[in-house]
Amino acid sequence: MSLAMLSLGARSATRTQLLESLGFNLTETPDLAIHQGFQYLIYLFNNSDTGLEMNMGNVLFLDSQIELMETFMTEIKHYYYNVEVSSADFQNSTRAKKQVNDFVKNKTLGNVDQLFKELDSDTMLILISYIFFKGRWAKSFDSNVTGMQKFYTSENVSVDVSMMFQSGANNHLFDKELSCTVVQLEYSGNATAFFILPDEGKMDQVVAALSRDTLNRWSQLLQDRHVDLYIPKLCISESYDLEDVLREMGMMDLFTNQANLSGITKEASVQLSEFLHKAVLSIDEKGAEAAADTALNVVFKSYHPVIKFDRPFLFIVFDHFTWSSLFLGKIMNPV
Template identity: 30%
Template sequence: MMTPFNSNGLLLLAGLCCLLPRTKTDYHEGVYNDSNIDKFQCRKVALTISNVSISLYKEMAQESRNGNILFSPLRVIAALSMLSMGDQSNASQHILEALKLNKTGLPSAEIHKCFQYLLWPILHPPQSSLLRSGSSMFINQDINLLDEFLEGAKKLYLSDVIPISFTDSRKAKAQINNYIMKKTNREILDIIKSLQSDTSLVLVNYIIWNAKIISNFNCKFVKMEDFHLGHRNSIKIPMVNSVDVYHLFRVNDLFSMVLIYSHSQSILIYFIVPDKGRMRAAEQRLTYPHFRRMVQKLSLRMVKVHMPELSLSETHNLESVMNLLGINYVLSNDHISSVIMDDKVENPSKVISKVVLTFDDKGAIPSSTSCLESSTWANVPLFQLNRPFLIFIQDSDNYAPLFLGRVVHPRN
């Protein structure tokens, strides 16, 4: 007889409940009680971010056809949207148009409020959460920020604002790196590699997720297995073999099998594994409506899964990221100066986004390698993440896209 499953933790990645483990009380704290925020309208903003993120991903995929890609759409778009606050020129509207946020039909003030709503859960998780995220803006101490921008950066985008002297670029770089190192408990080191002495602003966004792989059926073990990199190349990596309850189905027009992990606290994690040799075709066809249609296919079933231990870290300079979308003027000095500063400044600005994502088996109690050979699991389908795959992580309460990427090498 099959062991009954527990509704509080159904899935292989139940350890990911720590991603955003909100109780009902926690969830409605603070901004979630703000009657001035229209949650339905804010979902339009989240859906727009998701659509833009797919376009951005496709551009990244063209630039890096055979490498890992990983970024946080919510963090990237929020950083750029924050720079649109201010009324001294048309720069604000230009930025919102570049990010397609004008298509929501909302006034800019409401869009900024929606970012407060969308960012709140990841910037105020419980102390026990394995997710950490933050935004820190280092501004030249001789520059006067517009009051509206300063208030909005702190209140709406929940960003630290730190005056700093850039005269000694080496000292400024060390100060920024030490600040981020302390904020992230040493998980992000040396995020700034170089800095000019005439820099006027440095904006750093980061999101870190350390997840534990577990099995709710006490059937899990780690085995060294092949991960196929392509072109007949493979590497041996630790692969967690386990069994649990998932949503598993095929999406024919993406040539892919899809495994979805869902959680009662509104997190959806999509693992999309294209058929051999069809990754590029799947990427070209991928649209955000695919994810919306996938949700309609949700149907829990027992699945045996081989999940690689992942250790991924990506850093993006947002100027180069936005250049991929053909909107390089957004981060021009003229635009930034007119939007956030009292006086026009010709000095350069830097906007950095850092993503760290790990899945591992550390700290978990292993079970026997024979557990999957039990007759209990004889007819359970097998899903193997043993070749390049796509990953998408979403807060399904507000549709905010937290992570999007492609895993080609699980240990880079």
């Protein structure tokens, strides 16, 4: 979404690289249709009751000596792109770093307090995408039975984690084709989560197969059956500099002096200095309903299938209203 927004100010080959790298066929889908599509998606997100504690958006920091084009700002507002634009004095790197870090800390409810450790005084433009997510389960886990168990970060290496437990009917399946187990858990409000547990050595295979078709196939094969479910309680964060990723996707000019962002600023030589993404994810027992106390009865004596997320797994959150993914993560180490 943030890159599509950025394309409003890109020109020539830079614009083409941006949009085609995002998967759009520009001979079939004109710019207007692309931005109207994002406009409608943003509208649906903002008007659906996700019931989630979530804050997501984008911010564009520009050097104070750079002047924005009025047409760029007008189009951003017209299509409701969730982006804020701020001026920063990058010549004073200490002050600029504090300004940027404080902004992100505020937007992520204090969970991300040091996005930047250093800022280059040559920086002219920074685009940051941020998200904080914490869901509340429709059927909560019982905190009384959460206990320490082993999580295997690799075959021979483990860490101790707080493992949550839930016994009851949940949608789940085993995909023989991809060698993975999938569990669906509902959030209060308009959201659902897929927990995907690949068999040993199958993580790369599952990741490579992740697509809308795969997710649709899973949703049709899921069966609501009784299961004893163990999921680690966690609060994790990770940050990414997306420059190499975007280059591999085909955005070759964006970070070079060949970049044409003349639709954003009046200075034609401006290029994107950094494109950072930092995500924070918290999963705990809390749900919309009071925790049931029957789980204690099945912890030590159970004849139900057991699914234990005690090794690296994948996690996807969907908005029911649009069936769009709000969050996608690979959990390698819950602590």
